[in-house]
Amino acid sequence: MTIQRDRNRLRQVKIKMAVKREDIARLRKEIAELNAEANELNGRLASAQTPQKPESEISTGTESIFSGSNIFAARNGSF
Secondary structure (H helix, E strand, O other): OHHHHHHHHHHHHHHHHHHHHHHHHHHHHHHHHHHHHHHHHHHHHHHHHOOOOOHHHOOOOOOOOOOOOHHHHHHHOOO
16 A cells, blocks of 8 residues: 555655646746846836937037048048
């Protein structure tokens, strides 16, 4: 009778372990989804906290041509 009891107990333990493995897999999936959502929200927060420049300060790309020593090259016509 003890062999049968041991087998039953072993079967119960295996079932509990299988359930725990399924729970762990489900929890890992949920954690991955929550991490992805947190990363997206952190990205949104970071972009919302970035100070926005007024329109008058937005670079048009031409300022760098005439800044520093390039202004002399522009005056001399040697680009």
